[in-house]
Amino acid sequence: MPSNIDRYKKDFERLLRDAVLIEQSFSYSCFGKEYEAAVLKSYKGDEDAAKKHMDALPNFSTTYQSWYSECLALIKQLLPDRLNDFIRHYEKPKGRKDIGFENYRIEDALQGLRITRYGDEIVADPRSATSHLQQQVAILRSIKARFESSLFDIRQLVQADLLDSELDAARELLRHKFMRAAGAVAGVVLEKHLAQVCAARNIKLTKKHPTIADFNDALKNADVIETPQWRFHQHLGDIRNLCDHNKSTEPSAEQISDLIGGVAKVTKTLF
Numbered sequence: 001m002p003s004n005i006d007r008y009k010k011d012f013e014r015l016l017r018d019a020v021l022i023e024q025s026f027s028y029s030c031f032g033k034e035y036e037a038a039v040l041k042s043y044k045g046d047e048d049a050a051k052k053h054m055d056a057l058p059n060f061s062t063t064y065q066s067w068y069s070e071c072l073a074l075i076k077q078l079l080p081d082r083l084n085d086f087i088r089h090y091e092k093p094k095g096r097k098d099i100g101f102e103n104y105r106i107e108d109a110l111q112g113l114r115i116t117r118y119g120d121e122i123v124a125d126p127r128s129a130t131s132h133l134q135q136q137v138a139i140l141r142s143i144k145a146r147f148e149s150s151l152f153d154i155r156q157l158v159q160a161d162l163l164d165s166e167l168d169a170a171r172e173l174l175r176h177k178f179m180r181a182a183g184a185v186a187g188v189v190l191e192k193h194l195a196q197v198c199a200a201r202n203i204k205l206t207k208k209h210p211t212i213a214d215f216n217d218a219l220k221n222a223d224v225i226e227t228p229q230w231r232f233h234q235h236l237g238d239i240r241n242l243c244d245h246n247k248s249t250e251p252s253a254e255q256i257s258d259l260i261g262g263v264a265k266v267t268k269t270l271f
Contacts, residue, residue, distance in 0.1 A: 008074065008077065008078060008147075009147060011070070011074055012074060012078075012140075012143050012144070012147075015067060015070055015071055015074065015140060016140060016141065016144075018063070018067050019067070019137045019140060021057060021058055021063070022058070022060065022063055022064055022067055022133070023133060023134070023137060024057055025057040025058050025059070025060040025063065026060050026064075026109075026126075026129075026130070026133055027130075028054060028057055028060075029060050029126065030109075030125075030126050030127045030130065031127070036050070036054065039053055039054060061110055064106070064110065065110075068090060068136075071086065071136070071140055072086065072087070074140075074143065075139065075140070075143070076271060077271055078143050078146055079139070079142065079143055079146060080271070082139050082142070085135075085139060086136055086139050086140075089105065089106060089132035089133070089135050089136050090105060090106045090107055090132070090136070091105060091107055092105050092107050092108060093105070099113070099115050099123075099124060100115070100123055100124055101123065101124045101128050104124040104125075104128040104129060105129060105132060106129045106132050106133060106136075108124075108126075108128075108129065109125075109126035109128075109129040112126065113125070113126075114126075163189050163192065163193060163267050164267075166185055166188070166189045167185075167186065167189055167260060167263065167264055167267075169185055170182045170183075170185040170186040170189070170256075170260050171260055173185065174253065174256050174257065174260065177253075179243070179250065179251045179252070179253065179256050180243045180244075180250075180251065181243075182243075182256050182260065183239060183240055183242070183243030183244075183251055183255075183256045183259055184240070184243050184244055186240065186256070186259045186260045186263045187212070187236075187237070187239075187240030187241075187243065187244065187259070187263075189263050189267065190212055190233070190236055190237070190240065190263045190266060190267075191211070191212050191215065193263075193266060193267045193270070194212060194215035194216060194219065194233070194266075194270075195210070195215055197215075197219065197224070197270055197271060198215055198218055198219065200271070201219075201222065201224060203218050203219065203222050203224070205218055211237075212233065212236075212237040212240065213234070213237055216230055216233040216234060216237065217230075224270075225270065229270070232262065232266075233266065235262075236259055236262045236263060236266070239251065239255050239256070239258065239259040240259065242255070243256070
């Protein structure tokens with residue numbers, strides 16, 4: 001089974017390949033005839049080859065949205081200090097009153113927004129977002145250095161592999177009807193992950209031996225998670241406690257399955 005690092009590398013390489021096509025597609029949609037002329041020149045006047053190249057380009061508007069969402073997830077995990085920069089190149093600035101070249105963003109380009117003055121003078125149009133797309137691709141490319149750098153902290157990725165293995169063990173216990181043992185293992189995985197998230201975000205806890213509830217409360221108080229997610233973690237913790245402490249009520253297979261599935265979701269979505 002491939003490790004999390006291998007999966008991240010594979011996703012990174014695919015997104016980087018897609019980025020080349022997305023940049024070309026954006027240039028084609030923005031510059032039209034100028035882009036066609038440049039492609040034709042690159043193919044040394046071979047019109048058939050140039051046409052084949054342009055016909056193969058994806059639709060920018062639909063392809064970009066999917067690419068952007070996947071990039072967000074990857075950058076959030078591997079390059080979190082650049083996540084806000086990546087988003088800033090896409091989103092309209094909050095509180096923007098007037099639109100000009102300086103504050104025009106990819107989100108505006110996707111809407112086809114075109115700003116003019118004095119009738120026909122173009123102030124900003126989709127071409128104004130070209131540098132923002134280039135910067136997003138540059139941020140994505142910088143992930144490669146994180147894979148290769150000896151300074152890259154891979155503790156989170158290694159722990160993610162370990163937690164995956166422990167969840168697989170919990171699933172196997174459930175398959176053999178060892179309900180309490182399966183729930184206890186899944187509960188430990190949840191506690192470890194919440195502890196790691198708190199540590200990564202420098203959230204200090206005063207208790208010497210904090211529980212799932214303590215980590216959950218700390219994350220909510222630090223505005224890392226919102227109330228619905230806090231309640232979800234609380235629900236998972238309640239099932240775990242049923243396995244560990246309440247000997248009068250036997251946990252059901254459905255409860256344990258919900259616990260294991262819920263913990264798997266948390267480990268893949270909360271960082």
